[in-house]
Amino acid sequence: MSTHDLITVHLKVWRQNGPNDRGHFEDYTLKDITTHMSFLEMLDVLNENLMKEKKTPVEFDHDCREGICGSCNLVINGIPHGPQMRTAACQLHMRHFKDNETITIEPWRAKAFPIIKDLVVDRNAFDRIMEAGGYVTMATGNAPDANAVPISKVEADSAMDYAVCIGCGACVASCPNSSASLFTGAKIAQLAKLPQGAPERKKRVIAMVEQMEKEGFGDCSNYGECEAVCPVGISISAIATMRTEYVKALF
Amino acid sequence: MEVASKKSTFKWDSKIPTGPLTEKWKTHKNNIKLVNPSNKRKYNIIVVGTGLAGASAAASLGELGYNVKAFCIQDSARRAHSIAAQGGINAAKNYANDGDSVWRLFYDTIKGGDYRSREANVYRLAEVSNSIIDQCVAQGVPFARDYGGMLVNRSFGGAQLSRTFYARGQTGQQLLLGAYSSLMKTIKSGKVKMFTREEMLDLVTVDGVSKGIISRNLVTGKINRHAADAVLLCTGGYGNVFYLSTNAKNSNVTAAWRCYRKGALFGNPSFTQIHPTCIPVSGEYQSKLTLMSESLRNDGRVWVPKAKNDKRHPNDIPEDERDYYLERIYPSFGNLVPRDVASRNAKNVCDEGRGVGPSGLAVYLDFRDAIKRDSEQAIRERYGNLFEMYEKITDENPYKVPMRIYPAVHYTMGGLWVDYNLMTTVPGLFALGEANFSDHGANRLGASALMQGLADGYFVIPYTVGDYLSGITPGDVNTDHEAFDQAEKAIVGEIEKLLNIKGEKTILDFHRQLGKIMWDKVGMSRDEKGLNEAIAEISALRKEFWENVFVPGEPATYNKYLEYAMRVADFIELGELMARDALARPESCGGHFREESKTPEGEAKRDDENYAYVSAWEFKGVDTPPVHHEEPLVFENVKLTQRSYK
Ligand SMILES: Cc1cc2nc3c(=O)[nH]c(=O)nc-3n(C[C@H](O)[C@H](O)[C@H](O)COP(=O)(O)OP(=O)(O)OC[C@H]3O[C@@H](n4cnc5c(N)ncnc54)[C@H](O)[C@@H]3O)c2cc1C
Ligand code: SF4
Ligand code: FES
Numbered sequence: 001m002s003t004h005d006l007i008t009v010h011l012k013v014w015r016q017n018g019p020n021d022r023g024h025f026e027d028y029t030l031k032d033i034t035t036h037m038s039f040l041e042m043l044d045v046l047n048e049n050l051m052k053e054k055k056t057p058v059e060f061d062h063d064c065r066e067g068i069c070g071s072c073n074l075v076i077n078g079i080p081h082g083p084q085m086r087t088a089a090c091q092l093h094m095r096h097f098k099d100n101e102t103i104t105i106e107p108w109r110a111k112a113f114p115i116i117k118d119l120v121v122d123r124n125a126f127d128r129i130m131e132a133g134g135y136v137t138m139a140t141g142n143a144p145d146a147n148a149v150p151i152s153k154v155e156a157d158s159a160m161d162y163a164v165c166i167g168c169g170a171c172v173a174s175c176p177n178s179s180a181s182l183f184t185g186a187k188i189a190q191l192a193k194l195p196q197g198a199p200e201r202k203k204r205v206i207a208m209v210e211q212m213e214k215e216g217f218g219d220c221s222n223y224g225e226c227e228a229v230c231p232v233g234i235s236i237s238a239i240a241t242m243r244t245e246y247v248k249a250l251f
Numbered sequence: 252m253e254v255a256s257k258k259s260t261f262k263w264d265s266k267i268p269t270g271p272l273t274e275k276w277k278t279h280k281n282n283i284k285l286v287n288p289s290n291k292r293k294y295n296i297i298v299v300g301t302g303l304a305g306a307s308a309a310a311s312l313g314e315l316g317y318n319v320k321a322f323c324i325q326d327s328a329r330r331a332h333s334i335a336a337q338g339g340i341n342a343a344k345n346y347a348n349d350g351d352s353v354w355r356l357f358y359d360t361i362k363g364g365d366y367r368s369r370e371a372n373v374y375r376l377a378e379v380s381n382s383i384i385d386q387c388v389a390q391g392v393p394f395a396r397d398y399g400g401m402l403v404n405r406s407f408g409g410a411q412l413s414r415t416f417y418a419r420g421q422t423g424q425q426l427l428l429g430a431y432s433s434l435m436k437t438i439k440s441g442k443v444k445m446f447t448r449e450e451m452l453d454l455v456t457v458d459g460v461s462k463g464i465i466s467r468n469l470v471t472g473k474i475n476r477h478a479a480d481a482v483l484l485c486t487g488g489y490g491n492v493f494y495l496s497t498n499a500k501n502s503n504v505t506a507a508w509r510c511y512r513k514g515a516l517f518g519n520p521s522f523t524q525i526h527p528t529c530i531p532v533s534g535e536y537q538s539k540l541t542l543m544s545e546s547l548r549n550d551g552r553v554w555v556p557k558a559k560n561d562k563r564h565p566n567d568i569p570e571d572e573r574d575y576y577l578e579r580i581y582p583s584f585g586n587l588v589p590r591d592v593a594s595r596n597a598k599n600v601c602d603e604g605r606g607v608g609p610s611g612l613a614v615y616l617d618f619r620d621a622i623k624r625d626s627e628q629a630i631r632e633r634y635g636n637l638f639e640m641y642e643k644i645t646d647e648n649p650y651k652v653p654m655r656i657y658p659a660v661h662y663t664m665g666g667l668w669v670d671y672n673l674m675t676t677v678p679g680l681f682a683l684g685e686a687n688f689s690d691h692g693a694n695r696l697g698a699s700a701l702m703q704g705l706a707d708g709y710f711v712i713p714y715t716v717g718d719y720l721s722g723i724t725p726g727d728v729n730t731d732h733e734a735f736d737q738a739e740k741a742i743v744g745e746i747e748k749l750l751n752i753k754g755e756k757t758i759l760d761f762h763r764q765l766g767k768i769m770w771d772k773v774g775m776s777r778d779e780k781g782l783n784e785a786i787a788e789i790s791a792l793r794k795e796f797w798e799n800v801f802v803p804g805e806p807a808t809y810n811k812y813l814e815y816a817m818r819v820a821d822f823i824e825l826g827e828l829m830a831r832d833a834l835a836r837p838e839s840c841g842g843h844f845r846e847e848s849k850t851p852e853g854e855a856k857r858d859d860e861n862y863a864y865v866s867a868w869e870f871k872g873v874d875t876p877p878v879h880h881e882e883p884l885v886f887e888n889v890k891l892t893q894r895s896y897k
Contacts (some may be wrong), residue, residue, distance in 0.1 A: 150400025
């Protein structure tokens with residue numbers, strides 16, 4: 001059983017008082033942070049301290065705090081979601097930081113994700129990509145028996161590997177081009193693996209890729225940064241699938 | 252202490268159709284009034300919440316041709332708390348060929364709920380369960396399959412067969428993304444307009460009828476008015492009244508609470524589910540608790556040392572010095588007893604001083620034998636992501652060391668009272684999913700909340716809302732109506748008041764304090780003395796809150812702590828109602844355990860003669876006790892027995 005250690009951390013936090021403010025880093029020092037605390041709990045402590053001094057707390061997005069809702073979006077020491085691989089910022093614990101370490105905290109930065117306040121950004125562009133084609137057109141009540149169409153375990157498992165994307169946007173934040181290809185590719189690849197996705201296959205990929213471009217996300221140049229920061233390990237093969245699907249759809 | 256203003260005979264009609272149980276829903280659908288297709292576009296429907304219940308309802312109603320406006324707190328509909336559900340969803344497909352049927356699913360669910368739900372509702376739920384699975388597969392939900400390509404099932408607590416469909420440990424995520432995809436499709440078609448980061452703060456009623464909502468844009472702080480012919484509340488559960496729970500941080504009671512204040516009855520508010528398998532609390536700073544899915548009890552064995560205060564490493568404790576207490580006490584269900592039973596037993600062994608871990612408030616969930624039997628790889632395939640999650644939080648490897656678990660608040664069976672059509676006592680206001688009180692009685696079985704949310708949204712409301720709408724004139728009230736003026740003014744006033752208190756305690760201080768009262772006195776076991784104390788303490792806390800809370804920032808900006816302050820204010824009022832409800836029910840049933848009502852072996856003792864009813868509370872003012880109503884429950888098809896899992 002591990003013990004609780006107490007550490008001191010020096011934070012450099014991005015503060016921006018609205019979309020049109022220029023923004024700046026602000027320094028804070030927190031003492032007696034137990035290493036069992038989660039990263040967001042450490043931010044809670046910061047905010048409690050600020051409010052006890054009647055100051056305005058730092059805004060950050062969070063909800064499930066267990067790595068599934070995709071709300072949290074912190075760039076920690078330059079890495080989206082921080083230093084631990086396959087871990088969303090909310091699942092990161094303070095035991096991964098050293099005593100007296102300086103920690104920089106910023107929001108996602110991308111043209112298509114404008115900053116709302118402090119660490120909070122607008123990710124509605126992702127919804128619009130889904131709206132363009134990330135679905136199977138079927139009306140409620142229309143479905144055949146669930147076992148009517150067998151789907152091999154291998155295909156179903158592979159679809160699931162892509163389906164677990166939490167829509168956080170870390171892939172965009174990590175990409176030098178701010179490309180949304182991993183996010184978009186994950187949905188396209190999931191539906192391409194399943195018979196239910198087949199009828200709209202061509203239409204889907206074209207509409208989603210077009211929307212992605214319209215939103216101001218950049219192109220993919222295969223840097224691979226996205227895969228490295230993705231908290232659920234979406235494979236970059238999703239992007240390859242998206243490309244093949246796209247080419248197939250054009251002919 | 253006066254628990255309630257007065258008792259009265261129940262004057263609302265629960266609208267349960269006549270006829271045999273198995274025919275009720277079919278007959279009802281045949282008799283229900285319809286809105287013809289070309290008229291549907293004249294009706295506006297507001298759907299608050301985009302979890303399983305809200306997303307499925309909004310998509311289905313949009314497809315039918317209604318004009319739908321959908322609202323959620325998060326920045327995307329896909330982030331609703333439903334996303335976090337892990338284990339699975341029940342259905343009576345009988346694909347496992349183990350003798351399942353609609354009847355058995357109905358029976359297990361009503362028994363699991365300790366006979367405090369309506370037969371007709373529960374039967375309908377079981378009846379539509381199979382269509383849900385079909386619907387989700389057609390959307391592209393990648394449920395687990397076998398090598399032949401067919402769907403596979405796992406078993407869950409409270410059932411002796413395998414009827415739970417799952418997508419690894421992320422079933423809720425996959426079901427919600429399925430519903431979200433249908434919602435996105437309907438948004439594209441123009442039939443649904445989505446409002447993200449927009450919080451409902453009040454219901455607008457005209458002559459007691461629901462006509463719209465007041466909302467706050469969470470980015471700009473702007474207060475907005477929306478008129479509609481029907482309002483569907485799909486705002487989830489209120490477990491966060493306990494401060495620590497497995498719910499997402501934004502889960503709250505505000506929308507439901509404000510409807511209660513506008514005249515909707517609140518059903519069984521004290522019925523809370525304490526889930527047996529959560530990661531134990533590790534310190535004061537803790538902000539939420541993480542569930543380890545119940546499905547783990549399929550393979551994990553629960554135990555504590557036989558001796559008190561045994562501080563040895565679990566792997567050093569020999570077999571004959573371990574007490575596999577669930578297997579010992581309940582030989583026929585073993586580790587798969589329902590949640591309330593598993594939770595209470597964990598509390599009992601810890602109260603005896605046999606709890607483990609630094610706090611002594613934990614028991615072991617051990618996979619050693621399953622790994623020996625099926626291999627580490629097999630266990631990894633079944634629960635890999637849960638094990639990973641456990642290790643991230645605790646820094647311990649559950650493949651090598653048993654997990655430590657403890658019960659935590661997880662789900663609220665209570666909610667707005669609804670009739671068979673899911674309509675509250677306010678005409679035109681409906682409640683779906685965890686926000687209503689309907690189908691789970693005093694204890695929800697695992698994998699049945701996902702089923703209920705989707706049943707309500709996909710297969711019930713599309714029929715029943717039409718029955719209501721066909722009887723009213725569309726668009727008869729618009730946002731210029733004085734009812735909107737008043738409601739908006741009240742909200743603006745409330746926000747100003749909160750920001751101007753500028754007290755000394757933070758919102759979190761109050762929330763933690765409330766949570767502690769709730770957990771100690773309105774938690775896993777309750778008694779008259781504790782409940783009376785809770786009522787007094789919460790009422791004092793409420794007064795202190797309105798004098799001494801500090802709410803930072805400005806009204807017209809993004810301001811999470813302002814949102815939070817309003818939610819905590821409502822939780823405080825709700826907490827008091829929960830204590831009153833628990834006090835008004837001296838029997839033990841399901842998750843509601845009264846110390847005064849137990850069998851000689853210490854098991855819960857129900858009292859069907861006096862308490863086979865739904866409690867429904869009517870608001871009378873913040874400082875006046877609410878009125879307690881009883882909807883009698885009639886059982887014509889199942890025989891009420893004391894639940895036994897031995
Ligand atoms: C960790 C965890 C695991 C679970 N696992 C399972 C499982 O395996 N099987 C199972 O059957 N059940 C499970 N449950 C229970 C189940 O997930 C929930 O009961 C169910 O998902 C609730 O769905 P809902 O649609 O009613 O509400 P939610 O998903 O909670 O959605 C609520 C919606 O309302 C919105 N909202 C709330 N208030 C407002 C407001 N004032 N204005 C605007 N919008 C608002 C929110 O933004 C959100 O969109 C689990 C629960 C938890 C906590
Ligand atoms: S692909 Fe990964 S990083 Fe990108 S949005 Fe999905 S989960 Fe986040
Ligand atoms: S808060 Fe939900 S993923 Fe981080």
